[in-house]
Amino acid sequence: MLDKMLYNTILSQTYSPCGKYLVAGNxxxxxxxxxxxxxxxxxxxQITSDFNKPKHIHLLESESQICSLVTTDKFLIAGTVNEISGWDWKAILSSKLTKPSWTIKIQPQSLIEKCDINCLWYKKDEGKLYAGCGDNKIYAYNLEDGSLVSTYEGHSDFVHCLHSNGQQLISAGEDGLVLLWDLRVKKSYNKIEPHTNSKIARPDIGKWVGAAALGDDWIxxxxxxxxxxxxLRSLDAVTVFDIPDHGIHVSFFQDDCxxxxxxxxxxxxxxxxxxxRVELPVSATTVYSAVYRTSPHxxxxxxxxxxxxDICTSFNYRDQVLHFR
Structure with a gap:
């Protein structure tokens, strides 16, 4: 029997609140x-041949792909298909995974039978969890009681990514839109359509936007x-990056880069x-997740x-390679 783990695809990662553990979902x-x-x-x-393999591998009961992961001080939160689940970190770090502490069901109102929770964003100052989904909507939940607080509608195809800075939220989707939201209002106040810019468009790859991030003055x-x-203010394209890719799935700001x-x-x-500045070789033929942390490492x-x-403590090279198998 062919070992399916050789064809593993890791869609999401996050760190534990203490930063001592990395969790990846496939x-x-x-x-x-x-x-x-x-x-x-x-x-x-005491080094053994499997020191760079997982301490534990937990199989979710649903066996649905783990599209997104995010952490709070208490919970590891996973977005799968049609549901978001949270586990106490003690349960995640134990040898056997118990049932989740809580689960939020997402039931699309359209004809879509399955709704992937493609991205999660946690706003600690509000205690709210934002979910970008395969039914083209963004949902905001109060994590104290799991209640649905707001629904943001503006995309006409599934949402790929979310990122927030202060009271602003940015979303990007398969429809080619990058939408800007004021979190106090349920309608987007501005948008970018990169595929309409002739210097940026690549019709052969598509109009979808797989990654978007907000800085203080930039997108x-x-x-x-x-x-x-x-x-950010003028919504003018200032720089078009000349890199040899066939589709972007990850982008973020860090250290003025x-x-x-x-x-x-x-x-x-x-x-x-x-x-x-740096071309960092990677193991994956397509990168779907890159997460950064400064402490304790x-x-x-x-x-x-x-x-x-791939694990890097210096952005100039790979320090180690971990094996999810």
Whole structure:
């Protein structure tokens, strides 16, 4: 029997609140828990051949693909198909996974039978969880009681990503739209359509936008259209990044740079003006997740269409490769 884990695709990652553990979710409904302390500081005499493999692999009861992960101080939250579930971190770190502490069901009002929860964003100051879904909507839930607080409608196809900065939220979707929201209002107040810009459009790849992020003064987004930097107030495209990708799924701001990856051989670190500062080789043929943390370790974890997760403490090279198998 062919080992399906050789064809593993990791869609999502997050760190534990203490930063000592990395959790990754795959297309088979599995959660892998990696002990970063032992990985970064191994006892030489006790190193075994599987020290870079998961401490635990948990299989969700639904076995639905784990599209998105996010953490709070108390819970690991997973978005799968038609539902969002939260586990106490103690349960995640134990050898056997119990039933979730709570579950939120999402029931699309359209003819869609299955609704992927493609992205999750937690706003700690509000205690709210935002979910971008396959029914083209964004839902906001109060995590104290699981109640639905708001529904944001504006996309005409499924939502790929969410990112927030203050009271602003940005979303991007398969419809090629990048929408800006004031979280106090249920309608978007502005939008970008990268595929309508001739310098950015790539009709052969598509108009979908797979990643978007907000900075204080900037927006970075990409997907089928090229990765591009936009001025937040004027919504003018300032920089079109010249990198050899076939679709962007990850983009974020860090240390006055843009990080981006997707269907390419590298994760890129770029200046706002478009200079390539670092081309970081990656194991995955397509990157679907890259998560960064500064404490207790400075670490970037990169994952995608591969059973391997690349770990970097310096953005110039891979320090280690973890194995989700």
């Amino acid at each position: 297309i088979y409904g599995q959660l892998a828990v990696f002990d970063l302390v032992n990985i970064f500081n191994p006892v030489v005499e 970075v987004c990409g997907g089928g259209p090229r990765l591009s930097l936009w001025h 843009v990080f981006a990856g997707g269907a390419a051989k590298h994760l890129y670190q770029l200046s706002y003006s478009g200079d390539v 400075k670490v970037l974890a990169i994952a995608g269409s591969s059973p391997e997760i």
